[in-house]
Amino acid sequence: xxxxxxxxxxxxxxxxxxxxxxxxxxxxxxxxxxxxxxxxxxxxxxxxxxxxxxxxxxxxxxxxxxxxxxxxxxxxxxxxxxxxxxxxxxxxxxxxxxxxxxxxxxxxxxxxxxxxxxxxxxxxxxxxxxxxxxxxxxxxxxxxxxxxxxxxxxxxxxxxxxxxxxxxxxxxxxxxxxxxxxxxxxxxxxxxxxxxxxxxxxxxxxxxxxxxxxxxxxxxxxxxxxxxxxxxxxxxxxxxxxxxxxxxxxxxxxxxxxxxxxxxxxxxxxxxxxxxxxxxxxxxxxxxxxxxxxxxxxxxxxxxxxxxxxxxxxxxxxxxxxxxxxxxxxxxxxxxxxxxxxxxxxxxxxxxxxxxxxxxxxxxxxxxxxxxxxx
Numbered sequence: 001x002x003x004x005x006x007x008x009x010x011x012x013x014x015x016x017x018x019x020x021x022x023x024x025x026x027x028x029x030x031x032x033x034x035x036x037x038x039x040x041x042x043x044x045x046x047x048x049x050x051x052x053x054x055x056x057x058x059x060x061x062x063x064x065x066x067x068x069x070x071x072x073x074x075x076x077x078x079x080x081x082x083x084x085x086x087x088x089x090x091x092x093x094x095x096x097x098x099x100x101x102x103x104x105x106x107x108x109x110x111x112x113x114x115x116x117x118x119x120x121x122x123x124x125x126x127x128x129x130x131x132x133x134x135x136x137x138x139x140x141x142x143x144x145x146x147x148x149x150x151x152x153x154x155x156x157x158x159x160x161x162x163x164x165x166x167x168x169x170x171x172x173x174x175x176x177x178x179x180x181x182x183x184x185x186x187x188x189x190x191x192x193x194x195x196x197x198x199x200x201x202x203x204x205x206x207x208x209x210x211x212x213x214x215x216x217x218x219x220x221x222x223x224x225x226x227x228x229x230x231x232x233x234x235x236x237x238x239x240x241x242x243x244x245x246x247x248x249x250x251x252x253x254x255x256x257x258x259x260x261x262x263x264x265x266x267x268x269x270x271x272x273x274x275x276x277x278x279x280x281x282x283x284x285x286x287x288x289x290x291x292x293x294x295x296x297x298x299x300x301x302x303x304x305x306x307x308x309x310x311x312x313x314x315x316x317x318x319x320x321x322x323x324x325x326x327x328x329x330x331x332x333x334x335x336x337x338x339x340x341x342x343x344x345x346x347x348x349x350x351x352x353x354x355x356x357x358x359x360x361x362x363x364x365x366x367x368x369x370x371x372x373x374x375x
Contacts (some may be wrong), residue, residue, distance in 0.1 A: 061105025066362030152209025235299030298363025
């Protein structure tokens with residue numbers, strides 16, 4: 001069967017992403033096609049902006065992390081143009097809640113620009129510094145432990161998504177400014193989240209304390225009786241770990257902890273990867289919503305491909321990662337839009353061919369950026 005016929009079949013089956021994945025998974029990866037699909041995704045997303053709260057919120061932050069990683073791999077100026085445009089129109093600002101990790105995710109892109117553009121006095125990192133100093137060192141009710149709600153808001157990063165939002169920014173800022181104190185404080189707060197939400201038996205993170213069984217008299221369960229572990233939530237964590245390790249000094253005293261945690265989650269994700277390549281929104285009860293989901297799968301694919309490319313995941317798993325990419329690529333519409341993205345949420349929910357978000361595009365670009373480096 002010719003490649004054009006296979007592609008046509010994938011498009012025809014787009015209404016059912018799982019079916020499209022079965023067509024796509026037999027294809028080998030053509031890196032020029034990967035690059036083209038990434039540019040199409042960028043162009044569509046730039047033409048269809050969306051955000052939850054503001055252009056500086058976490059959804060845009062995650063999207064532009066993907067744009068930055070795409071530029072890092074390809075050096076295509078289309079990505080840098082998008083990065084610089086949004087940063088300029090944002091006036092280099094974070095979002096407003098200085099205690100909330102989500103609201104500094106956008107700064108990853110600002111720091112990346114400053115590290116890769118030589119134009120003097122173009123980037124303004126003062127708003128990022130102001131945020132990070134307040135975030136780490138000023139008092140708030142979460143740090144004080146006064147919020148006694150069921151979410152477990154007694155630590156700064158009480159939800160697992162936060163491990164993607166703030167730690168990679170702190171880590172990169174410490175590297176960029178040669179101020180290791182930011183890395184040390186990142187580690188302190190990271191450990192609080194790890195100790196509160198990481199399930200050592202399952203090697204996965206609960207999204208927040210609602211889904212932690214220990215000490216919970218009325219635990220939240222899946223229909224099959226298993227614990228609730230959200231695909232995108234754990235995608236935030238493992239993708240964040242890859243970003244952290246990518247910039248963390250090789251001799252940093254706590255680096256072995258992050259490598260060990262990364263390897264544990266990577267091993268788990270490979271073990272539970274569905275046959276068609278895409279992870280379901282509920283990791284331990286995939287039958288709840290038995291279709292692939294692109295945002296979580298994109299983050300997992302990025303992280304696993306990064307692990308192979310950096311020697312933390314055995315190369316024998318390369319076919320599994322390529323299968324995941326092929327399945328993700330089959331969920332892209334002809335116009336470039338990335339479908340099958342679970343909408344904004346905090347636990348497993350369904351997606352559809354027509355559900356999309358900018359952070360889903362970010363995950364798509366992140367995955368492509370590392371798949372391009374696979375042998």
